[in-house]
Every structure is written in structure tokens, then in C-alpha cells.
Amino acid sequence: DAGVIQSPRHEVTEMGQEVTLRCKPISGHDYLFWYRQTMMRGLELLIYFNNNVPIDDSGMPEDRFSAKMPNASFSTLKIQPSEPRDSAVYFCASSFRAPIYTEQFFGPGTRLTVL
Amino acid sequence: KQEVTQIPAALSVPEGENLVLNCSFTDSAIYNLQWFRQDPGKGLTSLLLIQSSQREQTSGRLNASLDKSSGRSTLYIAASQPGDSATYLCAVPINQAGTALIFGKGTTLSVSS
Numbered sequence: 732d733a734g735v736i737q738s739p740r741h742e743v744t745e746m747g748q749e750v751t752l753r754c755k756p757i758s759g760h761d762y763l764f765w766y767r768q769t770m771m772r773g774l775e776l777l778i779y780f781n782n783n784v785p786i787d788d789s790g791m792p793e794d795r796f797s798a799k800m801p802n803a804s805f806s807t808l809k810i811q812p813s814e815p816r817d818s819a820v821y822f823c824a825s826s827f828r829a830p831i832y833t834e835q836f837f838g839p840g841t842r843l844t845v846l
Numbered sequence: 847k848q849e850v851t852q853i854p855a856a857l858s859v860p861e862g863e864n865l866v867l868n869c870s871f872t873d874s875a876i877y878n879l880q881w882f883r884q885d886p887g888k889g890l891t892s893l894l895l896i897q898s899s900q901r902e903q904t905s906g907r908l909n910a911s912l913d914k915s916s917g918r919s920t921l922y923i924a925a926s927q928p929g930d931s932a933t934y935l936c937a938v939p940i941n942q943a944g945t946a947l948i949f950g951k952g953t954t955l956s957v958s959s
Contacts, residue, residue: 735889764946774949776940787946822889829939834880835947837890 735838737823743844749811752841754823755804764824764835765798765808774822780806781829813845848873850938852950859926860958867921867953869936874914876938880947881910881921884933893934894921926957 736755744750756763765777778788780800788798795814800806810817824837849872859865869879878897882890894903894910896919902911909922919936933954937947 773951774935774937776946776948779946824890832877834892834895835937836892837882839889842887 735823735825735836737821737838737841739841740839741842741844743846744813745846746814747812748845749809750813750817750843750845752808752821752823752843754806754808754838756806756823756825757827757836758804760825760827760836761803762826762829762835763800763806764826765806766822766824766837768820768822768840777808777821810843813843815845818843818845848876848938848940848948850936850948850950852934852936852953854953855951856954856956858956858958861926861928863926863957864922864924865926865955867923867934867955869919869921869950871917871919871938874917876914878939879910879912879919880937881908881919882935882937884935884952886932890935923955926955928957928959931955931957 738753761782764779766774767777768774777790778798783800796810798808820840820842822837822840824835826835827833851870853868880895881893883893884890896903896910896912907924912919933952935949935952937949940946940948
């Protein structure tokens, strides 16, 4: 398996633009997670899905952030409009079962820079 | 609310040294603890997963221990090599439902040759 795939790997955009980050989880995994990593706050959970259904989005910072999972093999995280403080590395992760039972596998991340 | 702390934030050692990285958590009612490695500009790689019923897990030169009662885990690296240089993070399930992870901020290890 190719592991968790994220695209793009790097994104540079201007404030106010819409940004869409993409993730393909490992085949067969039924949990998908979006995290954000910054120097100040470390890794923070934004939202997670189970069987394509959003379960907990309490970590989504504002209404400017939205996430979807239209099928088991694809998820998007959208920021509209983007702001400089959104600059961070965004990771997607997946697991076969809930993390209390099994490992979580991470993608390579998308480094977002908002100018 | 579960909190995870890793001390020190950074560590520099000469090649060949054995070393220990520390991770502490405030709520001892955890199901497991996972150690990750992150190389600069890269994603996280899972190193070891210790279930709450286990006290140790080993993989090659790595050994992770878990003491739930004291809220601590250690990652022992034997005979360190320059290739071990990276940031090491520990994580536990975020709550009793265990549906996501909460991470420490990591220890950045530098091994010099």
C-alpha cells in the first residue's frame, strides 16, 4: 500500500483565497483524521471521520474551515477565505480501527503558507 | 482534560550513546500510548504502540516502556546513530472514547558523529 497520500505537498496562497487540501487514506481504514501542526501549538486535531461521517469537528478553528469525505478513499479540507494565521503543516492520518485499538498512520503533510 | 508533556524539548548526544526520552500524561486512564518519529519537513512515522496491558515494547534498538500509574512513558534508544536525529513525539488517545490522539510537543534529538 502506498500509505496515506496528501496533495499538494506545498501550497502558497494569498490572504483571502480559497485553499483545498486533499487526502487519500490507506485502503480499508475506516477512520480519517485531519491535524494541524504549528511551532507554537504542536499537533492539534481538527476533525475526524468514521466510515465517511464527521464525528467530531470541535477542533476546527472557525467557520472558515470545512472538511468533507464523499467516499472511503477521499477527503478534503477547505479554508475559505484563508488568513496568514492559517499557515501551518496540515496532516491527514488514518487508522483501521479507533486509536485505542490500533496505530494511526500519517501522510507526509501539506505545508500551507498564506501571504 | 488529558495533557501530554515531553521533556526535554531538545537533546544533543554523541554517536553511540544510549539515551532516554520522556513522556508524561495527566490522565492515567489510557488505552495505549504511541511513539512517533518526525524528520524535518516530513510526516510522522509510527515507531511503537504500547497497549495499556503491556509494560514494554521493543523494535530493534528502540524500547518503549509504559507506567500508567505514574503517568509516564520512556523511549530508550540504544547505541544512538546520526540517522536517529529527528523529533520524537508521544501520543495518547484523546479521551475514553479513544477516537483521536493528543500529542506532546516532542523532543528534538541530535546525534553527532
